[in-house]
Amino acid sequence: MVELIATAALMLTLTSCNMHVWSHTMSIPSFLFPFAVFIIVFLFLIVIVPLSGGHxxxxxxxxxxxxxxxxxSRALLYVSAQCIGSIIGFFVLKSVMEPKLADTYSLGGCALGDLKGKIPGIKPQDALLLEFSCTFLVLFLGLTLAFDKKRCKELGLPMVCLVVAASLALAVFVSITVTGRPGYAGAGLSPARCLGPALLLGGPLWNGHWVFWLGPFLACIIYYSVSINLPKKDLDGVDGEYDVLKLALGSCGTISNNVVINDLP
Known part of the structure; x- marks a missing residue:
């Protein structure tokens, strides 16, 4: 439930900010959007990590x-909650937003190809490369630290959340610098972020929708292959289930079905 509510609120907040920036590009510098992403994601992480792990x-x-x-089993539950949360968040946004504005900016930027034949779009193969590269950047910079128990203990939870938020903001900055435009405002970095608009608006948003799933998941597989060759000392093990908060505090713990953290023997 926490992941569902948090994802819905995060999608609503980030997308509102995204569309505001792109609809006022003449008066608001686009580089302010990554800064806003950093602030928003950091606030969500610092609040949600102790509750559900902050995925x-x-x-x-x-x-x-x-x-x-x-x-x-928990991963499947989380992903389902995140997808449902995304749909709810975008439904709320679509309900209160001017229809023309929502249609013009594809509810946040997950459209590939030419937008209504007027605005040049990005090709699926280019978007796939961008999704893969930016997702790998986030994983390599942010998640490597989150899985390092020793460094997490030294830095503390706020600093870990700050690094993860900064890695997301950096990926957003890189992507909008090279491709940012109405319809596709940079890398999605989350399949759930593009699922909601596709279900609610349909039509061309389904064209190349697979890119927003395949690119990030390929990045995960490649990152995992790289990470298993990193120095094993002080990195998180895989025996049992651990909570990101415990990693940030420097000790591992299991999570029972009622999300109560217990110390490992």
């Missing part, structure tokens, strides 16, 4: 499952 993204849940941070 709010199928990609974070998938790599956590690969690393043994969460069990497969």
């Amino acid at each position: 709010m993204n199928p990609i974070f849940t998938f790599i956590a499952a690969l690393k043994g941070v969460v069990t497969l």
Whole structure:
């Protein structure tokens, strides 16, 4: 439930900010959007991590499952909640937003190809490369630290959340610098972020929708392959299920079905 509510609120907040920036590009510098992403994501992480681990993204849940941070059953539950939360968040946004504005900016930017034949779009193969590269950047910079128990203990939870938020903001900045435009305002970095608009608006948003799933998940697999060759000392093990908060505080713990953290023997 926490992941569902948090994802819905995060999608609503980020997308509102995104569309405001792109609809006022003449008066608001586009580089302010990554800064806003950093602030918003950091606030959500610092609040949600102690409650559910602070995933709010199928990609974070998938790599956590690969690393043994969460069990497969919990991962499936989290991803389902995140997708439903995304749909709810975008439904609220679509309901209160002017229809013309929502249609013009594709409810946040997950459209590939030419937008209504007027605005040049990005090709699926280019978007796939961008989704893969930016997602890998987030995983390599942010999640590597989150899985390092020693450094997490030294830095503390706020600093870990700050680094993860900064890695997301950096990926957004890189992507909008090279491709930002109405319809596709940079890398999605979360399949759930593009699922909601596709279900609510339909039509061309389904064209190349697979890119927003395949690119990030390929990045997860490649990152996992790289991470298993990193120095094993002080990195998170895979025996049992661990909570991201415990990693940030420097000790591992299991999570029972009622999300109560117990010390490992």
